[in-house]
Amino acid sequence: MPKTPDYFKGKTLVVTGGASGIGRATALVFGREGANVLCADIDEQAAQQAARAVGEAGGRGEAVFVDVTRRESVRAMVEAAIQRFGRIDFLFNSAGSAIRRAKFLEIDDELWDRTYALNVKGTFYGMQEVIPHMLKNGAGVIVNVASTAARSGGAGLSPHYASSKGAVNTLTLGAAREFAGQGIRIISVSPTIVDTPFQDINAAGAFERAVSNIPLKRAGRADEIGELVLFLCSDACEMMVAETVYVTGGRQ
Numbered sequence: 001m002p003k004t005p006d007y008f009k010g011k012t013l014v015v016t017g018g019a020s021g022i023g024r025a026t027a028l029v030f031g032r033e034g035a036n037v038l039c040a041d042i043d044e045q046a047a048q049q050a051a052r053a054v055g056e057a058g059g060r061g062e063a064v065f066v067d068v069t070r071r072e073s074v075r076a077m078v079e080a081a082i083q084r085f086g087r088i089d090f091l092f093n094s095a096g097s098a099i100r101r102a103k104f105l106e107i108d109d110e111l112w113d114r115t116y117a118l119n120v121k122g123t124f125y126g127m128q129e130v131i132p133h134m135l136k137n138g139a140g141v142i143v144n145v146a147s148t149a150a151r152s153g154g155a156g157l158s159p160h161y162a163s164s165k166g167a168v169n170t171l172t173l174g175a176a177r178e179f180a181g182q183g184i185r186i187i188s189v190s191p192t193i194v195d196t197p198f199q200d201i202n203a204a205g206a207f208e209r210a211v212s213n214i215p216l217k218r219a220g221r222a223d224e225i226g227e228l229v230l231f232l233c234s235d236a237c238e239m240m241v242a243e244t245v246y247v248t249g250g251r252q
Helices: 021-032 044-057 071-085 109-137 159-182 197-201 206-212 222-233
Strands: 012-016 036-041 060-065 090-093 140-145 184-191 244-247
Touching (some): 012 021, 012 109, 021 036, 021 060, 021 222, 060 071, 071 109, 090 109, 109 184, 140 159, 140 222, 159 184, 184 222, 222 244
Parallel strands (some): 012 036, 012 090, 036 060, 090 140
């Protein structure tokens, strides 16, 4: 939690992938704290539902369509947030997917390119479009979603996804160190298995097998990641820069 009471009240979060899973859960956590939240997603109808839920939680929710693989769409998202709320204080790059599971020799050019476009370009575009605005304000926090798969390699299931999330960590590190002295903090979070619609693309039985290897004996919850993002964006975490925070349940 923040050190300052009502720290998030009236501040603005933009969240990509805000219609479901970790993105939606994080939007609701910030809404509970009285924040303005722009729920951005390729599924605009579901994003609108998430925005209404933000309002019910106590914040001000708005929705916008975004295709994070297209720079012009990400730029329009950032402009919409500024027009509606006046400024952007926090960006949560949550949109991402493995597209489909594949072993190493099954990865074709299309799967590789689509995975990198969504996970890496989407994060890159979000940071590049919002950082100039944050520089003008002299402050801002960006949190990117990586994965413990970047550490394990995704062997036999999704090395393309693991590789892309490793790139997210590298982008986070490079940008964070460049802008840390200008009031901008950039961090990534690397969850293990989280029980979200993302897991629906998993191979039969793979989710259960993965959970069985977690010492805590359960998958993570999306709201747990949302609470972590809230903490990382708060004034209790001002020394946290260029880090990736692992959320593993004890799993290596």
